[in-house]
Amino acid sequence: MISVYKFGGSSVADATATSRVLDIIGVKAREGRLIVVGSAIGGCTDALLAIAEGIAPSSRPESTALLERHLGIIRRLFTGAEREAASDEIRSLFDEMLAAPDDEKVTFGELFSTRILARKLAAEGFRTRWIDSRKLIVDGQIEETYRRIREAVQDPDIDIFVAPGFIAGTPDGRVTTLGRGGSDYSAALYAAAAGADALCKWTDVPGMMTADRRKVPAARTIPFLSYGDAETLALRGAKVLYAPAVKPAMEAGIPIHILNTFCPSEAGTVISAAPSTGVAEWLGVSAKDHTIYLTCSGDGTLSSHTTGMASGENAAAIHYAAARLEKILRAEGIAPKQVRCTERGVEADVKESVENAALLAIHREFFETAPVDTVDLFIAGAGAVGKALVDLIGRSRETVEKRTGKALRILGIADSRHYAVRLSGIRPEEALQALGEIPGISPGMTEKTGFVEEVLRVAPKGAVFVDCTDSTDIYHSYTALMEAGLHVVSSNRRSLAVPFVEYAAMKAAALQNGVFFRHETTVGAALPILESISRGANTCDEVISIEAVVSCTLNQILGEYTPGGPSFARLLRKAQESGLTEADPRQDLDGRDALRKILILGREAGLPLEEADVEVTPLIPEPLDHLDLEAFYKALEGMEPVFAKAFERAAAKGCRRRFVASIERDASARTGYRACIRMADVEASHPAYHLRGTENAIIVQSAFHPYPLVIQGAGEGARQAASSILNDILR
Ligand code: ADP
Ligand code: ASP
Ligand code: MG
Numbered sequence: 186m187i188s189v190y191k192f193g194g195s196s197v198a199d200a201t202a203t204s205r206v207l208d209i210i211g212v213k214a215r216e217g218r219l220i221v222v223g224s225a226i227g228g229c230t231d232a233l234l235a236i237a238e239g240i241a242p243s244s245r246p247e248s249t250a251l252l253e254r255h256l257g258i259i260r261r262l263f264t265g266a267e268r269e270a271a272s273d274e275i276r277s278l279f280d281e282m283l284a285a286p287d288d289e290k291v292t293f294g295e296l297f298s299t300r301i302l303a304r305k306l307a308a309e310g311f312r313t314r315w316i317d318s319r320k321l322i323v324d325g326q327i328e329e330t331y332r333r334i335r336e337a338v339q340d341p342d343i344d345i346f347v348a349p350g351f352i353a354g355t356p357d358g359r360v361t362t363l364g365r366g367g368s369d370y371s372a373a374l375y376a377a378a379a380g381a382d383a384l385c386k387w388t389d390v391p392g393m394m395t396a397d398r399r400k401v402p403a404a405r406t407i408p409f410l411s412y413g414d415a416e417t418l419a420l421r422g423a424k425v426l427y428a429p430a431v432k433p434a435m436e437a438g439i440p441i442h443i444l445n446t447f448c449p450s451e452a453g454t455v456i457s458a459a460p461s462t463g464v465a466e467w468l469g470v471s472a473k474d475h476t477i478y479l480t481c482s483g484d485g486t487l488s489s490h491t492t493g494m495a496s497g498e499n500a501a502a503i504h505y506a507a508a509r510l511e512k513i514l515r516a517e518g519i520a521p522k523q524v525r526c527t528e529r530g531v532e533a534d535v536k537e538s539v540e541n542a543a544l545l546a547i548h549r550e551f552f553e554t555a556p557v558d559t560v561d562l563f564i565a566g567a568g569a570v571g572k573a574l575v576d577l578i579g580r581s582r583e584t585v586e587k588r589t590g591k592a593l594r595i596l597g598i599a600d601s602r603h604y605a606v607r608l609s610g611i612r613p614e615e616a617l618q619a620l621g622e623i624p625g626i627s628p629g630m631t632e633k634t635g636f637v638e639e640v641l642r643v644a645p646k647g648a649v650f651v652d653c654t655d656s657t658d659i660y661h662s663y664t665a666l667m668e669a670g671l672h673v674v675s676s677n678r679r680s681l682a683v684p685f686v687e688y689a690a691m692k693a694a695a696l697q698n699g700v701f702f703r704h705e706t707t708v709g710a711a712l713p714i715l716e717s718i719s720r721g722a723n724t725c726d727e728v729i730s731i732e733a734v735v736s737c738t739l740n741q742i743l744g745e746y747t748p749g750g751p752s753f754a755r756l757l758r759k760a761q762e763s764g765l766t767e768a769d770p771r772q773d774l775d776g777r778d779a780l781r782k783i784l785i786l787g788r789e790a791g792l793p794l795e796e797a798d799v800e801v802t803p804l805i806p807e808p809l810d811h812l813d814l815e816a817f818y819k820a821l822e823g824m825e826p827v828f829a830k831a832f833e834r835a836a837a838k839g840c841r842r843r844f845v846a847s848i849e850r851d852a853s854a855r856t857g858y859r860a861c862i863r864m865a866d867v868e869a870s871h872p873a874y875h876l877r878g879t880e881n882a883i884i885v886q887s888a889f890h891p892y893p894l895v896i897q898g899a900g901e902g903a904r905q906a907a908s909s910i911l912n913d914i915l916r
Pocket of ligand 2: 193194224225230350351364365366367368369
């Protein structure tokens with residue numbers, strides 16, 4: 186697999202910037218092959234044009250300064266003989282430039298910069314080859330260009346090909362250029378020809394933004410753009426991307442990443458065939474030739490955020506926006522010459538002198554009124570719950586953004602064998618595929634174990650680590666994650682049912698690091714149980730008792746069971762077959778799962794409960810752990826009369842049998858509360874009496890609530906768990 190990295194003039198403006206570029210290239214080149222396309226160093230092309238036009242008298246000062254800049258970079262990057270050789274090469278290229286016809290002088294900037302880059306990469310030990318775009322890119326002949334490039338980058342023994350951007354050859358062999366900003370187009374041609382997995386444009390801003398940041402400091406990165414939308418913005422003055430670069434990438438289906446050389450871990454913008462997801466209802470505001478463009482996405486809706494908007498409504502929305510735009514311009518004292526509505530948004534012609542003021546005002550009105558925070562997610566676990574979560578994020582992203590002002594973005598995902606991390610964001614639709622076929626998704630998608638280590642290395646502060654695994658030891662990482670500034674949301678019950686000191690340490694780490702640690706899903710899936718208990722505890726309400734009927738499996742079986750009907754063993758087997766039990770159904774009977782839940786409940790209420798504080802009476806009188814599964818079922822069948830009798834006795838009293846975990850005040854107990862798990866007869870007036878199917882019920886009695894708080898409802902299901910996790914993330 187080969188990737189294309191393009192560095193703009195802003196990224197190679199001086200030695201410091203060039204060192205960053207070298208670092209970025211180095212990291213990538215250790216993973217796979219690379220074509221690096223370089224622009225001239227910042228300002229060089231303008232200087233060459235000035236030299237060619239002879240603007241400076243005999244152009245001497247201009248050219249001396251330009252040569253000096255390049256030599257200065259060489260002095261910083263090389264030592265000894267390397268320095269001499271590099272300086273000599275640039276000096277002689279300079280002489281060539283001065284001797285060249287005026288209209289060819291401008292083509293030398295990319296030669297200077299890429300020769301230096303290629304030399305330095307070779308000196309660092311990469312198998313590097315400089316390739317000559319003047320011979321490979323034939324102006325106006327795409328097929329021939331692709332053929333030549335493919336041949337040129339075939340050699341598998343080369344790690345990095347370095348090519349000058351911007352310059353090309355004419356069919357008759359003269360040198361030419363691809364237009365100002367054309368290095369982006371060169372890079373796209375290289376990417377398409379080589380079948381690259383990604384085209385990364387490294388520049389001085391973190392992506393395509395809602396406006397030009399130099400004019401509108403509050404501009405924000407647009408995370409995802411469709412090819413068409415990116416091209417539209419580029420054509421309308423968003424000069425971060427040269428519009429012609431879009432087509433070759435789009436035709437070859439190659440995603441374009443716009444990334445920031447000065448902050449490589451920032452997510453930037455991903456441009457692909459998928460619809461745009463902006464940061465507001467509108468994509469951006471830009472200016473070109475004294476026309477200001479407020480642009481919406483081109484998929485027929487105002488943007489992908491205003492889902493379900495019919496085209497008639499869309500036109501109405503654009504008209505409304507035009508009126509709003511005119512009003513705010515007038516409020517700024519700007520009288521637009523003309524305001525037009527088009528299907529891509531609103532256009533206003535303004536005087537040059539007020540262009541920047543107009544951009545600022547329009548941006549403020551359309552992009553700064555509804556702040557959107559990006560919530561970055563790393564998801565561990567791609568089982569039923571992890572999958573449901575990813576799916577839910579995909580489906581509810583826009584709603585979430587509209588309702589909460591938070592934009593969800595997955596930066597990493599892992600199952601037990603692979604992980605994928607991409608700081609520019611992984612679309613929910615590709616996230617699960619990313620795990621299956623890690624190659625092909627880049628940059629930064631890597632296949633190894635050690636997801637947590639990678640998260641610790643790259644995660645931005647304030648990201649959320651989501652544990653949807655059922656790993657018994659992942660909790661050891663929680664503290665380190667929180668210390669690194671990540672929030673933790675866990676649906677992994679095992680992580681919370683650890684010894685109390687460890688539980689308390691995790692809670693303390695969250696507090697001390699100013700992050701949240703939430704795990705509502707660990708008891709009763711989507712039911713707001715822990716939140717309700719902690720609300721009481723936060724406000725000094727004192728728990729009198731908690732009763733929890735929270736085993737979905739047992740609730741289902743006990744609800745179905747009637748003496749004389751299918752035996753308990755039969756029902757358990759049925760539950761196992763429909764995936765309702767643990768892999769080993771004995772675990773559902775021995776109370777271990779209920780034990781974890783009651784520990785979590787008690788601790789949330791402020792009690793330092795330990796396993797040893799809980800008296801567990803398993804559902805079956807003797808442990809059958811030593812048997813194989815078939816023998817176990819047989820033994821269970823043999824206990825049928827015991828079950829039947831207990832049920833008959835309960836029925837005679839007007840009661841039903843339920844598996845209840847409870848905590849109640851008991852001054853003689855270590856924690857001041859007695860905790861137990863057992864089968865109990867519940868009366869018709871008890872909330873658990875009427876439970877249906879896998880339903881859960883929690884009954885909390887507290888000092889402030891003379892009538893108990895009852896929370897009852899569906900206590901399981903991957904979708905419910907996912908919704909609970911998402912709410913923990915957003916809360
Ligand atoms: P490079 O030299 O890397 O090709 P350019 O200078 O051509 O970079 O483009 C980057 C510049 O584009 C940024 O510094 C920024 O000021 C400008 N720009 C204009 N509009 C936008 C926009 N909508 N989003 C991001 N950058 C923009
Ligand atoms: N160096 C050329 C320019 O300044 C090409 C580029 O940077 O893309 O226009
Ligand atoms: Mg450019």
